[in-house]
Amino acid sequence: MPHDHVVQYVKRTVALLLLVAGCGTPPAGAGKPPPAGPAEPAYTCHEQPIPPDIMSTGRPATQLGPDGRAALKGQEVREVGDLAKWRIVEETGERLAIIKEFDGPQQRWTTSVTHDFLMVERFGPPDADGRPSWHLRSSGGCNLQRDLGDLGVAELTLDPAKPPSGNALHLLVTERACAGGRSANGRIRVVLLEESDRDVRLVIGVARAPGDFHNCKGNPATPYTVELSRPLGDRVPYDTGLHPMREIVKP
Template sequence: MRRILPVLLLAAACGGDPPPVATAPVPSHTYACGGEPVALTGLDGPPTTRLGPNGQAALKGGEVRAPADLEAWRIVEETDDRVALIRELDTPVQHGSILQTHQYLLIERYGRDDAWNLRMSGRCDLRQVVPGHGEAALAFASATGTRLNLWVTEKDCASGRPATGRIKLAALEETDQEVRVVVAVRPVDGSVTCQGNPRTPFTVELSRPLGDRTVVDAAVHPPRRL
């Protein structure tokens, strides 16, 4: 049995006025890898061995190191001025609080000669884009009654501040086997520094006790058990 339920956001701190009730909107199906948009259909797209003239020229561009395993890479985009490739890592890499699952390569035409040059290359986790909000890493804290307690670590620079009051539950889906959540963080206003952020407690009100159900971070692809 599957149910999409209204969600109740609870303030992490004790006391104060009762929190407002909010209905989770339909989750966005736009994803990003290192801030660059990636359609999930691109993960099953043609292999890089089938690149056209633009893609083949891009792989010879400035500072570009063409992948040796072209068959493992998929074509996300190939236009006259932009070529994007992606592959899923054989073994995910833990980088701080982030589990990196994909490698992304972006090559664009730019510069005085409008030549192909490397724009971006690196590992990432593939995440849903929540408009107006940044990404967050989640960890299971505890479950008491109908309260699911999570730890949320903001990925964007925030001058080392906790994310209290800026966390958004973008989607909540409960089934008999799983509780799936999509969580994001509204950026800090104004200028910020980048020295790492503390984890922030965040509580989600469920329709019934968690029991033996699995908590899943549905903001990442593939979805990840917490």
């Protein structure tokens, strides 16, 4: 057999053996991890990051170590009862953060809250052991509020003066950040709008008011209209900027 025919025969034989053995070129994308799904929303309470599943996965405050228990005896720290209902958000030698979910929403001044929060930190002059003593940093009711980045959070209610009409859903948006008592008109942003046959889910934020300093004398509710793909009908509107999400009702 001529030399060039022998070479071609050997090449065909090797190719056939590779194919049978599964050693051919892998298909495009083989061996690569699947694409990551959308990131879970981040939530905050008193501007501190809070895992949304904290109440089901967090350690109960009955498991606090020596630092955590010392923090609860710090200066200005209120007495915390029933540690089994509280969950540990953070516990280090410098900071303690714990959170508790109320049995139902609690009215605090002009807003309704679902959780109680406490943060204690070491700061100030050194104590007897040479380290700063424990002091209260943050305490009080809050909601698990979706982190909207540069946007401020808002409280949403239905506008009692304008029931839903056509595809329009009429809301009152109350900015929670200090804004000098001014309207949020022109600064309201729809972050998320999801519609189904059963409900309408909204996340709405407010752009910060211009300027470096604003007093906190309270902000007026600003009328705002969301255009839906079809009439609201029997569907329920929800504020999903909160966790758990909350039905949007009249004030």
